[in-house]
Amino acid sequence: MRAVKVLIVDDSAVVRQVLTATLGEDPGIEVIGAASDPVFAMERMRVQWPDVIVLDVEMPRMDGITFLKKLMAEHPTPVVICSTLTEKGAATTMHALAAGAVSIVTKPTLGLKQFLQDSSNDLISAVKVAARSNVRRLVPAGVQQTVPPKLSADAVLPAFTHAMAETTDRVVAIGTSTGGTQALEAVLTSLPRVCPGLVIVQHMPEKFTEAFANRLDSLCKLEVREAKSGDRVIPGRALIAPGGRHMLLKRSGAQYHVEIVDGPPVSRHRPSVDVLFRSVAKCAGRNALGVIMTGMGDDGARGLKELHDVGARTLAQDEETCVVYGMPKEAVKLGAVDRVLPLNDIPAEILRALQGAR
Incomplete structure (x- = not known):
């Protein structure tokens, strides 16, 4: 298959140089140019x-957000945002994702060259995923890269033989990746204040999930926050797992809360x-509803099958409305999905969970 043609737009000469060299090492990618600003x-x-x-999002003459909006309106093209790991950078990046960017690649303010070289696999993967994405739902693989071992959920949470005794409270669990920021915004902004927890x-880097949750909280009727250990899962609240850490649902009596833990990927x-x-x-x-939405890879497919096997209802976003039909596809292949729905129909199914409809 032909190489993915990439254009780099960043006002830093060092970033342009390192990104060009890093991406150019992969035979499946061809860097066709590097520009210092959108003009x-x-x-x-x-x-x-x-x-x-x-x-990049912060540049002279024309900022990345303005350029991105113009691009998506006139000629939709997959965009990977290269953003700094700062509070300001995270907030700006949320606007970029809302405007149609596919994913984020982070860069620090110090030690930039070494960081980008060390993160070359992540960068190359992000570009290749973007090339295969259905970017119109937001408004060729090369050689295999060296990757760490692919661990299962056993690495963080042992498998169980039976679920805990049921309570009456409903819980909705959602998993998503590439294209998910826009999909989650569409779902959560459609839900009323009274909805299941x-x-x-x-999937999002550390520091960006807080900005993402804050943005959704400002748009939604329900409360949205980045989760912290001990946070209650209650009706009208959505908890988003923090980047860089795992989130577990826990129960004390009839009450649900979350625990945030470290552990391997x-x-x-x-x-x-x-x-x-x-x-x-x-x-x-059985009191849960599991929802798997747009994203590359298969994270969540096996977990959704476990939900399905204990009697929970399970949903998957359909191929037509996914930016990347990867995670839902793998869940369907495993027999983990009760219903496949377009994105716009998912909020209604979440509300049905409040009444315990099956």
């Missing part, structure tokens, strides 16, 4: 249009959907 980028794109754009894993992710879903299967059993 120069648009001139370059008149000559040759890229398959993927790696974009939700626990959510969105599971299915190559931390937080992992598989870990969350297994804990929900154990603690909530």
